Amino acid sequence: MATITIKKGYLEILKTLGSADTIAEDAIRKYLIDKCVERIEKSKRKIKEFERKYDCSYAEFIKTISNGEGLKAVEKISQDWEGDVTEWEYWQKELEEWKMKLEDILMKS
Amino acid sequence: MENEIRRHFDEIIEDAKAVLEDIEIEQDYSVKRALLKISGNFGNFKVRITEVVDDDKRKYAYYLINKDFVVIGFDNAPDIKALKIKYGKNYVYHLEERVPHFHGKGKKSTELTKEISFKEFLEKVKLLKEEQQENESEV
Numbered sequence: 348m349a350t351i352t353i354k355k356g357y358l359e360i361l362k363t364l365g366s367a368d369t370i371a372e373d374a375i376r377k378y379l380i381d382k383c384v385e386r387i388e389k390s391k392r393k394i395k396e397f398e399r400k401y402d403c404s405y406a407e408f409i410k411t412i413s414n415g416e417g418l419k420a421v422e423k424i425s426q427d428w429e430g431d432v433t434e435w436e437y438w439q440k441e442l443e444e445w446k447m448k449l450e451d452i453l454m455k456s
Numbered sequence: 457m458e459n460e461i462r463r464h465f466d467e468i469i470e471d472a473k474a475v476l477e478d479i480e481i482e483q484d485y486s487v488k489r490a491l492l493k494i495s496g497n498f499g500n501f502k503v504r505i506t507e508v509v510d511d512d513k514r515k516y517a518y519y520l521i522n523k524d525f526v527v528i529g530f531d532n533a534p535d536i537k538a539l540k541i542k543y544g545k546n547y548v549y550h551l552e553e554r555v556p557h558f559h560g561k562g563k564k565s566t567e568l569t570k571e572i573s574f575k576e577f578l579e580k581v582k583l584l585k586e587e588q589q590e591n592e593s594e595v
Contacts, residue, residue: 386486413536413551424460426563429533430493430506430517437484437491437508447486 376452383449390442397435400424407440408432461490461509468507469573475578476503498581501527502520505574515554518577520584527542528584529559539567 353361353371361367364420394405400425401408411417412432464547465483469492474477476496484491496503501520508515517531538557539547558567 409552412534415536418536422563426524427504427517427519427521427529429529429531429535430504430519431534433506433508433515433517433531434491434493436515437489437510440489440510441486444486 380449380453383445383452386445387442387449390438390445393438394435394442397431397438399429401428405435408435458485458490461485464509465490465492465507468492468505470496471575471578472503472505475582483595499529499585503581505577507574513554516572516574518572518574520581525561526559526563527561528580529563530556530569530580531559532556532571535566538568541566541568 351371352419360371365368397408398404400410401421405413408421409432412428419428425431462485472481472494476494476498479494479496482491482493486525489508492504492505492507494503498520501522502517504517504521506517512548515532517529517533519529519531520527534550534552534554535557536547536551537559538552538555539553542555542558543550556569556571558569559565560567
């Protein structure tokens, strides 16, 4: 357990509402869930843009660029696909990690 | 680590602002990684850059574009054209490996390079412009 500092005024009000520790923990938990959902939604939105542009999933895209014919087809859509794949991978990783964080928070409650 | 990445991205943005016009910047900072995207005009050309710092690894794609065609590009994506140069037939065992490389006009050529910075990319772009201007004045 870690200790956090909050304003004395807030603490006084929290005490009138019940256990300050429990309320603070619930508030932090709610904040973290909101943040996780926000990041998951943002990642999904960004991934969707690439899926639409290349008409495939990230895994399919990686498979496509690993052979000559596939690469030619991709370069017809965008000659500078390298920037896209770099960003696409970024959002894929973000999505996975924030989903795991969210699961972790929900499992602990 | 985040402060270090922010400083690194700020330097790139500053360099880009000094050279490019109508610049658009997008940044994202997360727990383990950060993303920077910049696009802007360089004369009649477009510069598009994407850089990710992920667990201390730098992933980049710096491109000079004319309409939708590559004029020059530097990146370290796992591109089979670069992997074939580096590994020959054995490239199939390295499909996910990032290899720094260069693409020439229309992506008709590919060469392996060292890792390059955005500053170095801008120098190449400026040089290219100077060469073009010299060629035009000779004609």
